[in-house]
Amino acid sequence: MEALKMQALEKNEWIPTVCSMCYNNCTIQVHRVDGVLTKVTGVSEAPPNHGVICAKGNAQIESLYSPNRVKRPMVRTNPRKGLGEDPGWREISWTEAMEMLCARLKRVREDDPRKLVVLSFDGQSYLPIRSFASGFGTNNYTAGSAGYFCGNAIHPVSYSINGCIDIQIDLDRTDYCMLFGCQYGFVAMSHAIVGARQMADARERGMKLVSVDPVLSNAAGKADEWVPIRPGTDAALALGMIHLLLNELKIYDRDFLQRYTNATYLVGPDECYARDAGSGKPLVWNAKLGHAVPFDTCPPEEAALDGTCTVGGVACRPALAIFRDHVSKYTPERVESITTVPAATVRRLAKEFGQAACIGSTITIDGHVLPHRPAVAFWYRGVSQHKHSMHNGFAIALLNVMIGAVDVPGGLLNANAAGPFGFPGEGPDGLITRGNPYSHMRPQWPPQEVKAPETLELLELFPLSVYARAVPWLGILEPEKYKVPYHPEVLIHCRANIVATTADVEKTVEALCKVPFQVSFVDFMNETASLADLVLPDTHSLERLVPFATDPFTTFYATALPGEDWWFAFQQPVVKPAGETRYWVEVLFEVAERIGCLPDVYAAFNALGHFKEPFLLAPREKYTWEQICDRWARARCGPDIGLDYFKQHGFYSLGKRTVKESYPRAFHSARIPMYFEHFKKAGERLGAVVKELGIPWELDDYQALIDFKPCHPYHKTDGSLYLVNTKVPFYTHTISAENPLLNDLCERNTHVFPVGINPKTARRLGVQQGDTIVLETDWGRRTEATADLREGVHPEVVACVGVLGRRITGDLRIRGKGVHFNNLIKFDPKMMDFVSAALDACTRVKVTKAAAAR
Amino acid sequence: MTICVQVEYYGRIGRAAGCAGDAIELPENSVLTELIQELVARYGLPMEKLLLTDGGELRAETAILINGCALSPRGLATALQDGDNAVMVALVPALTGG
Numbered sequence: 001m002e003a004l005k006m007q008a009l010e011k012n013e014w015i016p017t018v019c020s021m022c023y024n025n026c027t028i029q030v031h032r033v034d035g036v037l038t039k040v041t042g043v044s045e046a047p048p049n050h051g052v053i054c055a056k057g058n059a060q061i062e063s064l065y066s067p068n069r070v071k072r073p074m075v076r077t078n079p080r081k082g083l084g085e086d087p088g089w090r091e092i093s094w095t096e097a098m099e100m101l102c103a104r105l106k107r108v109r110e111d112d113p114r115k116l117v118v119l120s121f122d123g124q125s126y127l128p129i130r131s132f133a134s135g136f137g138t139n140n141y142t143a144g145s146a147g148y149f150c151g152n153a154i155h156p157v158s159y160s161i162n163g164c165i166d167i168q169i170d171l172d173r174t175d176y177c178m179l180f181g182c183q184y185g186f187v188a189m190s191h192a193i194v195g196a197r198q199m200a201d202a203r204e205r206g207m208k209l210v211s212v213d214p215v216l217s218n219a220a221g222k223a224d225e226w227v228p229i230r231p232g233t234d235a236a237l238a239l240g241m242i243h244l245l246l247n248e249l250k251i252y253d254r255d256f257l258q259r260y261t262n263a264t265y266l267v268g269p270d271e272c273y274a275r276d277a278g279s280g281k282p283l284v285w286n287a288k289l290g291h292a293v294p295f296d297t298c299p300p301e302e303a304a305l306d307g308t309c310t311v312g313g314v315a316c317r318p319a320l321a322i323f324r325d326h327v328s329k330y331t332p333e334r335v336e337s338i339t340t341v342p343a344a345t346v347r348r349l350a351k352e353f354g355q356a357a358c359i360g361s362t363i364t365i366d367g368h369v370l371p372h373r374p375a376v377a378f379w380y381r382g383v384s385q386h387k388h389s390m391h392n393g394f395a396i397a398l399l400n401v402m403i404g405a406v407d408v409p410g411g412l413l414n415a416n417a418a419g420p421f422g423f424p425g426e427g428p429d430g431l432i433t434r435g436n437p438y439s440h441m442r443p444q445w446p447p448q449e450v451k452a453p454e455t456l457e458l459l460e461l462f463p464l465s466v467y468a469r470a471v472p473w474l475g476i477l478e479p480e481k482y483k484v485p486y487h488p489e490v491l492i493h494c495r496a497n498i499v500a501t502t503a504d505v506e507k508t509v510e511a512l513c514k515v516p517f518q519v520s521f522v523d524f525m526n527e528t529a530s531l532a533d534l535v536l537p538d539t540h541s542l543e544r545l546v547p548f549a550t551d552p553f554t555t556f557y558a559t560a561l562p563g564e565d566w567w568f569a570f571q572q573p574v575v576k577p578a579g580e581t582r583y584w585v586e587v588l589f590e591v592a593e594r595i596g597c598l599p600d601v602y603a604a605f606n607a608l609g610h611f612k613e614p615f616l617l618a619p620r621e622k623y624t625w626e627q628i629c630d631r632w633a634r635a636r637c638g639p640d641i642g643l644d645y646f647k648q649h650g651f652y653s654l655g656k657r658t659v660k661e662s663y664p665r666a667f668h669s670a671r672i673p674m675y676f677e678h679f680k681k682a683g684e685r686l687g688a689v690v691k692e693l694g695i696p697w698e699l700d701d702y703q704a705l706i707d708f709k710p711c712h713p714y715h716k717t718d719g720s721l722y723l724v725n726t727k728v729p730f731y732t733h734t735i736s737a738e739n740p741l742l743n744d745l746c747e748r749n750t751h752v753f754p755v756g757i758n759p760k761t762a763r764r765l766g767v768q769q770g771d772t773i774v775l776e777t778d779w780g781r782r783t784e785a786t787a788d789l790r791e792g793v794h795p796e797v798v799a800c801v802g803v804l805g806r807r808i809t810g811d812l813r814i815r816g817k818g819v820h821f822n823n824l825i826k827f828d829p830k831m832m833d834f835v836s837a838a839l840d841a842c843t844r845v846k847v848t849k850a851a852a853a854r
Numbered sequence: 855m856t857i858c859v860q861v862e863y864y865g866r867i868g869r870a871a872g873c874a875g876d877a878i879e880l881p882e883n884s885v886l887t888e889l890i891q892e893l894v895a896r897y898g899l900p901m902e903k904l905l906l907t908d909g910g911e912l913r914a915e916t917a918i919l920i921n922g923c924a925l926s927p928r929g930l931a932t933a934l935q936d937g938d939n940a941v942m943v944a945l946v947p948a949l950t951g952g
Binding site: 113118130133134135136137138139140141442448449451455459597599600603604606607608610612613616619 | 862864865866868869874907908909914915917919922923924941943944945946947
């Protein structure tokens with residue numbers, strides 16, 4: 001292979017590893033000359049990027065060799081904490097640091113291990129981190145960061161629709177693609193590189209791309225059509241399109257709905273399924289026989305989708321009939337009033353989408369005759385970050401369900417429900433359950449148990465969510481109110497600068513300061529680490545050994561697309577760690593040994609990794625990190641594929657994703673919910689628990705029918721504008737902003753640091769291009785920015801990019817530039833979705849010229 | 855006739871038991887349910903809360919390996935043999951994701 005040929009050159013080597021500049025884990029090789037890295041490229045034969053890397057990947061050497069890295073342990077000498085306080089760092093030895101850390105953790109573990117919180121967004125290290133936390137005995141792991149806003153309305157929806165944690169688009173076989181509030185295929189989210197290639201190919205082939213977004217994003221700028229929409233109203237557009245498809249155009253996949261969904265399940269006036277008295281199974285109306293039968297005894301084509309029937313003396317209707325009536329209120333005219341998308345556009349989009357689906361058509365792939373539904377609606381953070389996040393996500397997902405475009409060629413595909421590790425299963429009521437047992441998230445079906453809170457995230461009060469990362473601050477700041485029976489004592493933090501990446505700096509800082517002892521592993525000093533009591537220097541990703549940076553069993557982003565390889569990839573150190581930096585997971589494993597819980601960590605590691613003999617770690621033995629990595633590799637890839645193989649080759653392929661794995665829908669009978677009886681029932685259980693505990697909680701969204709509900713700012717009439725956050729492809733995590741090359745790209749792109757505002761809106765406000773303006777929320781949070789007048793911004797919106805406006809950085813060049821969007825989001829339980837635990841990022845700001853404001 | 859199962863406790867389960875493991879005697883033809891009932895009888899409510907939901911199902915966050923093999927989350931009907939080794943560890947809940 002390419003890398004091997006290059007290794008023949010003495011002192012001039014190409015070494016394979018994995019990129020960490022975003023979460024896509026691209027396979028890369030780095031050129032090392034006399035011990036110094038000089039270049040990064042892709043590896044042409046290696047998935048997922050096949051030799052191509054992006055600007056971020058190219059720039060990572062600048063981060064590696066940055067003079068601003070933290071390279072020695074440091075202890076705080078100033079007991080006062082806050083972003084304005086000088087921590088008074090004093091460098092100490094690792095010996096001293098470890099003694100300090102272990103003494104604290106030993107005390108906590110003996111007292112109550114739940115008082116340890118582990119906080120990290122180091123996606124490549126999830127398995128060992130989770131093993132450490134489990135072995136220690138805490139139940140408090142949180143990733144903070146993106147989960148505030150991002151996947152809350154994707155992962156649970158994907159579990160319900162596809163049977164796994166994430167979704168992707170069959171770009172090679174679709175003809176019509178609607179992106180709602182996301183930029184899939186434009187180097188901004190999963191499948192960054194291969195998705196971009198597929199998107200380019202699809203557009204060249206003639207696929208129509210429609211971008212629904214308040215901002216003319218990078219994706220919208222390249223789309224066939226940009227549909228500017230009022231922020232937070234995507235669900236109304238989706239439900240309006242569904243109304244047109246079902247009730248006016250009559251374009252829907254009848255066979256798919258009968259065979260693969262609960263659309264035929266009979267629902268009574270109590271909004272619950274009519275059930276068979278003996279088996280308890282939901283009933284459907286067998287139109288041929290003229291009576292109700294358990295759903296799994298009725299030939300799909302004989303199950304009624306409409307009409308009214310009587311079961312046990314009670315009038316019932318099929319779920320689809322109820323849903324049809326429910327969505328009929330979303331007329332195009334009403335949708336226009338909610339979304340600002342013209343009624344005629346709503347009608348046209350619905351018609352185009354429905355017609356593009358070619359309902360009834362088939363395609364033959366490798367001998368399999370499959371339904372072909374070349375139309376897809378896709379969504380992500382822009383739709384998720386709202387008060388009614390879960391409903392928003394399902395509204396768009398149901399567009400795909402109505403036309404039968406789920407897990408079939410051309411449609412919305414599962415990331416890793418079907419693969420060499422498993423296949424979607426059928427759970428209670430015939431509904432789909434997760435196919436991949438390795439996944440670390442909580443599936444939505446069957447709902448999780450509701451009980452008194454034990455975790456700081458109050459996970460126990462979110463029976464339908466996959467996580468609750470917006471919530472820990474409630475558990476820390478107001479434990480009595482939320483009945484959390486302890487206060488955290490120690491927080492270990494790594495690779496998640498939550499003060500910058502989550503809402504409301506003041507509230508986040510207040511919560512962090514309430515934890516008596518904070519340990520931050522960092523490569524660069526940042527806002528979160530500035531609050532630490534102990535700072536430990538973490539390795540750069542080019543200095544650490546991580547098996548597997550890509551593990552298709554557990555890693556959900558950038559999993560194999562149809563026909564692509566399932567692959568494992570190692571991240572290996574290609575240079576010696578700078579200064580005294582150490583990979584934080586290795587440090588934690590040493591801590592575990594010192595405080596006496598290493599056997600517990602190993603036991604958790606075995607369980608979480610689903611390892612089997614002979615690769616299990618013996619709890620009473622001691623392994624080096626390399627030995628653990630070697631076992632891990634062989635456990636996944638076979639006894640002959642160990643650490644040495646990966647050091648040499650970098651990646652290992654399990655073979656192509658098969659047709660059945662790519663398009664599993666036609667190969668199993670588990671059903672997709674389009675009517676949500678379990679939401680209603682989970683809400684009832686939840687209501688009883690919070691009432692008994694006296695916890696203030698909202699239950700309105702636990703309803704059986706998906707709806708549009710406005711966010712709080714929707715009703716404001718004071719002329720304030722929505723502040724919207726958008727992405728550029730060369731800026732993903734806060735580490736990107738620290739990089740000199742990427743900072744230079746930001747400087748050269750005139751839309752990154754200023755905020756976008758529509759020229760008509762600007763005129764109304766008396767704002768001109770380049771003016772300094774003040775953005776101020778109605779709760780008193782304000783910031784200054786430079787106005788960038790451009791047509792590609794919805795007239796009710798000001799648009800800002802990324803996580804900028806940073807206060808504490810390693811590189812002074814980035815400090816203060818741009819707008820810190822997250823700090824203008826209020827952290828208030830009222831702004832939270834009590835189903836998905838998303839925090840509403842819908843925020844309105846009053847915009848004035850700086851001079852006028854002064 | 856009875857069988858003897860070696861049980862190892864880790865993480866919070868070890869804390870609830872207050873020891874690293876036990877040799878548990880059970881009637882012949884026992885399944886995992888009987889083992890869990892015995893552990894609950896020995897170690898009370900803290901152990902029960904870690905092992906079972908209020909509905910009496912095995913907790914998803916609790917991993918049980920019998921002779922090194924993971925159970926399905928609902929594997930209470932797993933048959934036990936004399937000399938079996940059962941490893942029990944409570945795991946942190948949800949983790950991954952963006």
